[in-house]
Amino acid sequence: MHKKPDAVAYARSFLVEWKNRLENDQGAEFSNGKGIGQQFSRSFLSLFLRYAHENWPEKLSAEFKHVIIAAVHHDYERISKAPNPIAGAEVMVQYTRAASVAKKIAAWLHQEGWEAEPVTGPMASRLAMIPAAIQAGFGELGKHGSLINPEFGSSFRLSAVLTNAPLPLDEPQTHGVDDFCSSCKICEDACPPFAITADKQLVRGIEKWYVDFDRCLPFFNEHQGCAICIAECPWSRPGVGLNLAKKLARKSLKTNDQ
Secondary structure, eight states, X not given: OOOOOOHHHHHHHHHHHHHHHXXXXXXXXXXXXXXXXXXXXXXXXXXXXXXXXGGSOHHHHTTOSEEEEEEEEOOHHHHTTTTSHHHHHHHHHHHHHHHHHHHHHHHHHHHTTOOEEEEESSSOTTOOHHHHHXXXXXXXXXXXXXXXXXXXXXXXXXXXXXXXXXXXXXXXOOOSHHHHHHHOOHHHHHOXXXXXXXXXXXXXXXXXXXXXXXXXXXXXXXXXXXXXXXXXXXXXXXXXXXXXXXXXXXXXXXXXXX
């Protein structure tokens, strides 16, 4: 095992290392000339978070303190074909890419002397990734029940790495998504089984956006997948999300000044 460096120096080296890897290492591996996947430079490595122990599943609390959330972007042209099988294949491609990201980060952390465990989808029972990603500041919960990130919209797949490495920690962020969803009906109207509710509902004592899975899952199973809502989401359209976030931020500033 390597001698563990001090936390600040280690966090800095981690960020530099993975910025370089995100930009360079994996483009050739996943860009194979057949339209499968994106350049790895379009992957998104979020910053990091630490859950308080009381927020962790009990089986994790004694093992790990930090979570690294990573996300990889869908090819919009392919995911926009949902529920066509082309979109279903795109989902599995991006789950594979996300898993590779997590495994490579975990392997590198092991080399540096830290415990690390990759968590990959789509059946990530070891960790609920959406709550972790929200806590990491990656995005906000949208009306369609998926995360919305200002750059990627909802058009991405997540993976995670559990670790005790001393990494810089993030907090939840807001970009106006919640208010936007309150007045937007695009995903709601686009959902064939009408599974997306117009208003928030009380779920386990918390008011949040709600998807009726008794309606969603039969359609999902019939088509071996769906993703219509994330493809139709305005935030997911190429070039839209960041501009939309800036517009909402300006609107918020004006409202607060009044």
